[in-house]
Amino acid sequence: MLKKLKIGDIETKYPIVQGGMAVGISLDGLSSAVANAGGIGVIGTAGIGFFSNIKNYKKANIESLKNYIRKAKEKTKGIIGVNIMVALTDYAEMVKTAIDEGIDIIFSGAGLPLSLPSFLKKDSKTKLVPIVSSLKAAQIIVKRWMSKFNYLPDAFVLEGPLAGGHLGYKKDELFSENNKLENNIPILKEYLLNVEKNYGKKIPLIAGGGLYSKEDVEKVLALGADAVQMGTRFIATEECDADIKFKEAIINAKDENITIIKSPVGLPGRALKNSFIESVEKGEKKPYECRYHCIKTCNFRTAPYCIAKALYNAAIGNIEEGFVFTGGAVSKINKIQKVEDIIKELFES
Structure with missing residues (x-):
């Protein structure tokens, strides 16, 4: 029962x-x-x-x-x-x-x-x-x-x-x-x-x-x-x-798309690799300002990007200006x- x-x-x-x-x-x-x-x-x-x-x-x-x-x-x-x-x-x-x-x-x-x-x-x-x-x-x-x-x-x-x-x-x-x-x-x-x-x-x-x-x-x-x-x-x-594009990213994900990122908040995070994450890894992204200071552990002076803005962009369907967090079983x-x-x-x- x-x-x-x-x-x-x-x-x-x-x-x-x-x-x-x-x-x-x-x-x-x-x-x-x-x-x-x-x-x-x-x-x-x-x-x-x-x-x-x-x-x-x-x-x-x-x-x-x-x-x-x-x-x-x-x-x-x-x-x-x-x-x-x-x-x-x-x-x-x-x-x-x-x-x-x-x-x-x-x-x-x-x-x-x-x-x-x-x-x-x-x-x-x-x-x-x-x-x-x-x-x-x-x-x-x-x-x-x-x-x-x-x-x-x-x-x-x-x-x-x-x-x-x-x-x-x-x-x-x-x-x-x-x-x-x-x-x-x-x-x-x-x-x-x-x-x-x-x-x-x-x-x-x-x-x-x-x-x-x-x-x-x-x-x-x-x-x-x-x-x-x-x-x-x-x-x-x-x-x-979330926007349909966010959902489609989940549906289309394969195991090899999963990556562990170093988040600006000081914790590792599991996400789907995309052009945004790749550009961050190459050191290409920089925030111009921190409008929010939403996370205590995020040092906006050294952060490679604003994670709040990146996650917001992805949620509304602008995936290339952000990224998708995901669990380990996403490929199923x-x-x-x-x-x-x-x-x-x-x-x-």
Whole structure:
């Protein structure tokens, strides 16, 4: 019998979370479709202000976040989360806004979300879910949250090295046997069961990174995960918020097109190689200005390009002035589907 995902008093029909893909890939369209199909839909918040007419970038971010949360909620009675990167310069404001808007879940990675519970109010029902890549990171978060806030995470997302976008590993760690998702699921699960034993709170484990098929899902759940996270698989859908050219880049991608880039934010990232990335590798791209300072770890004085602008360009279909982040299983995707059909294929076929 298929298990449901329970995060506190939240329960889904299927144990699946859609990865929050930022700068215009998962907004209200994709997130609400996943929620309506029985999973957890997630709005990616980094760069969300690009999709606003407001000139002030930080104000645009806040208003856009409110707007997309409200639009998603109008389209579904299902569960909607947001992905808010710790590395954002306006992290605190974005978290406060999401909680004020009554978002169901905040997923937070790209750094350790050590202060996240401090933003909850007494009547807040928002669940807090850190994204980690190792047992050590989970242990640090649990220790800090308990000592400072007497609060345990409501769940954890474990992201393996085959995930798309920014990765929580050094480049030389990506292909290490020790870091494989399937090796770390049982380790983190055992730790979370011990935490449950000690504190009486069940902390579900959601695992993802390079997953594609029903077999992948079954393998991850059999290893002890309570649910899976998938991002790239949902890009090639009718409901995804990205431009059709972005979706076509995913559909047409082969294994040999995947590359690991050195992102201006200081993390490695998995992306599809194209002329933009090639020109950056040759040292040809330079930003003329930094209008946004959106990421704490990005030094705009030395950055070879503005990653926020590059990802925005790709999302609106101007692929040659940007690039496409992708997970490791992208070559298996060869058509555009409906979100509901993908979820049924994964859990009911």
